[in-house]
Amino acid sequence: MAANKLSEYTITEAVRGRIADTPNPRLKQVMQSLINHLHEFAREVQLTPEEWNAGIEFLTSAGHITDDKRQEFILLSDTLGLSALVDLMHHRGESDRTTESSLLGPFYRSGAPELAPGSDISNGTAGEPLMIRGRVLSSDGTTIPGAVVDVWQAAPNGLYDVQDANQPEINLRARFRADAHGRFDFRTIKPASYPVPHDGPVGKMLSSLGQHPFRPAHIHFIVSAPGFETLTTALYIAGDKYLGSDAVFGSRPSLVVDYRDASANGSDAIEFDFVLAVR
Amino acid sequence: MAANKLSEYTITEAVRGRIADTPNPRLKQVMQSLINHLHEFAREVQLTPEEWNAGIEFLTSAGHITDDKRQEFILLSDTLGLSALVDLMHHRGESDRTTESSLLGPFYRSGAPELAPGSDISNGTAGEPLMIRGRVLSSDGTTIPGAVVDVWQAAPNGLYDVQDANQPEINLRARFRADAHGRFDFRTIKPASYPVPHDGPVGKMLSSLGQHPFRPAHIHFIVSAPGFETLTTALYIAGDKYLGSDAVFGSRPSLVVDYRDASANGSDAIEFDFVLAVR
Numbered sequence: 001m002a003a004n005k006l007s008e009y010t011i012t013e014a015v016r017g018r019i020a021d022t023p024n025p026r027l028k029q030v031m032q033s034l035i036n037h038l039h040e041f042a043r044e045v046q047l048t049p050e051e052w053n054a055g056i057e058f059l060t061s062a063g064h065i066t067d068d069k070r071q072e073f074i075l076l077s078d079t080l081g082l083s084a085l086v087d088l089m090h091h092r093g094e095s096d097r098t099t100e101s102s103l104l105g106p107f108y109r110s111g112a113p114e115l116a117p118g119s120d121i122s123n124g125t126a127g128e129p130l131m132i133r134g135r136v137l138s139s140d141g142t143t144i145p146g147a148v149v150d151v152w153q154a155a156p157n158g159l160y161d162v163q164d165a166n167q168p169e170i171n172l173r174a175r176f177r178a179d180a181h182g183r184f185d186f187r188t189i190k191p192a193s194y195p196v197p198h199d200g201p202v203g204k205m206l207s208s209l210g211q212h213p214f215r216p217a218h219i220h221f222i223v224s225a226p227g228f229e230t231l232t233t234a235l236y237i238a239g240d241k242y243l244g245s246d247a248v249f250g251s252r253p254s255l256v257v258d259y260r261d262a263s264a265n266g267s268d269a270i271e272f273d274f275v276l277a278v279r
Numbered sequence: 280m281a282a283n284k285l286s287e288y289t290i291t292e293a294v295r296g297r298i299a300d301t302p303n304p305r306l307k308q309v310m311q312s313l314i315n316h317l318h319e320f321a322r323e324v325q326l327t328p329e330e331w332n333a334g335i336e337f338l339t340s341a342g343h344i345t346d347d348k349r350q351e352f353i354l355l356s357d358t359l360g361l362s363a364l365v366d367l368m369h370h371r372g373e374s375d376r377t378t379e380s381s382l383l384g385p386f387y388r389s390g391a392p393e394l395a396p397g398s399d400i401s402n403g404t405a406g407e408p409l410m411i412r413g414r415v416l417s418s419d420g421t422t423i424p425g426a427v428v429d430v431w432q433a434a435p436n437g438l439y440d441v442q443d444a445n446q447p448e449i450n451l452r453a454r455f456r457a458d459a460h461g462r463f464d465f466r467t468i469k470p471a472s473y474p475v476p477h478d479g480p481v482g483k484m485l486s487s488l489g490q491h492p493f494r495p496a497h498i499h500f501i502v503s504a505p506g507f508e509t510l511t512t513a514l515y516i517a518g519d520k521y522l523g524s525d526a527v528f529g530s531r532p533s534l535v536v537d538y539r540d541a542s543a544n545g546s547d548a549i550e551f552d553f554v555l556a557v558r
Binding site for chain 2: 005006007008011012014015018019021022023024027028029030031033034035036037038039040041042043044045046047048049051052056059060062063064066071073074077080081082083084085086087088089090092208209210211245249252253254
C-alpha cells in the first residue's frame, strides 16, 4: 500500500516507473530521459534547497517577462547552446556542398512583401549602403530559377523593426525571387553587432557567468524552392569582434563573408551563393 | 577570429568553455553540469526542432499561469520528483531515530496564530472531527518542553484556505507550544486526498503521461525548538489509495499513521511523537 522507502538513489527509477504506461512511446522516451538527466544533474552538483529555489525564481522571472514580443525561454535555450545543438542535429548528414544552416532566431516574420530585383529594403533608414547579390544553386551545381530568398536584419541601432517604434512597420525585410539564371540582388544597409535582450533574467545570468550578450553583425535568410530542402541561415560579417563568441552560438565560419569594394556602384557589396539540398 | 567549426559533439564543450571565467566557482560548477546534462538529454533522445518548440511553449504556459498564489514551476519540479530528490539529499545522513522529513509544499504561510493546547483549528469547517496529540522529543529520547508545532492542512474539499474564498482567511493552520513534558494536542477535522492544481500545463503533462494528479490525505507540520534542526514533515493517513502513488513523491512509509478510535472523546485520534536532531 505504502511506497517502498525512497532514497536519493531510488527516486529516479520510482519517477521513471511512474510514467511507464505513457500512451505515446516517444513522449515516454523523452520524459524518462529528461527525468534521468535532471536528477543526475541535481545529484552531481548536490543541489541545495536554496539553489533549487533560486532556479524556480529564475524560471518564474523568465515566464513573467515573456510575452508575444519577448521570448526569454528561447533566449535561455539559445544562450545555453541548446537551440544550436538541436539545429546541428537536425541538419546532420547534409552534404558539405550545401550551405550550412544557422539559427532562425526570434525576429522572423512570415509574409514580408516580394520586391523587384535590385530594390532597397532599408526604407531610408540611416546606415552605410550595401549591395547583396548571388545565386541560388542546387548541390549538383545547377542554378534554381524562381527560388525565393527571404531576408531580414536589424538596423544599425541593433533593433529589428518589431522592436523599434521609430522604424516603419515592415523594415529591412523582404522576399526576392531568383531570375532565370538563379540570380538575386538587392540593396540594404550594413548590419551591426547587437546585444540580445539583456534587461531580464537571462541578461543577469550572462552577466553572472562573465559573458557579454552580443551577437556578431549578421543578415538572416530563408531560401526555398520546390523540390529542395528549405535553408534557414545567416551571413556573418568578417572582422566582427564577436564572431568567435556569439552569445547564441549561431555564427559559423562557412557563413562569414567579406565586404567587397564595389564603390563604383556607390556601395560595398556581399556576393554569396546559397546551395540547397535536393529533397 | 571565427570559432572552430561547431558540431553536435563539440558544442557542449564550446558552451562550457565560454563560462569558464565565471567569478563564482559554485555557480560555474552548477551551470557547467546543467549544460552538460541538458545537452546529453537532447542528444540521447535526438530532440527535434518541433519537440524543442513544444518544450518552449510548455515553459511559457507554465510562466504565464504562475502568480503569487499559483506556482507551476514548483509543481513541475514536484511532479518530476526533483523537489523530493533535493529534499532527500538535504536530509542525507540524518539519524534513523529522528522523524523523516517531507515536502514543504506551496501552501505554508508563516505567522499562523499560536493557540492554547486542545484548541480546534477547524473554525467550524464541516468534516469528521479528529484529535491529534503527541510529544516532541530529542533523538536522545528526552522531551523538548516549549517546542513549537506549526500545523496546516487542506479542508475535506481538498482546498487550503488560500485557495478557497469560502474558508476563513486563516483556517486549518495554527501553532502550538509543547508543555513542560514536551506534549502537544489539538483538534481538527480529517484531511482528504486531493488533486494538485491540474487545470494548467502540468495537469496536461500528467494526463498525457497517464498519471493522476492526487496526493494522499495528509497534515503538514513544521516542528522547531532552540538547539535542534527544524523538522518539515507531514503525516499521511493509513489506507489512503494514493499512498503509493503520491503525485509529488512526498509520502513516506515512516510517516503513515492510523486513526485510533477515541470515540469516548467524540472523535478518532492520531498519536505521533516528532523526534528532532540536535543541531
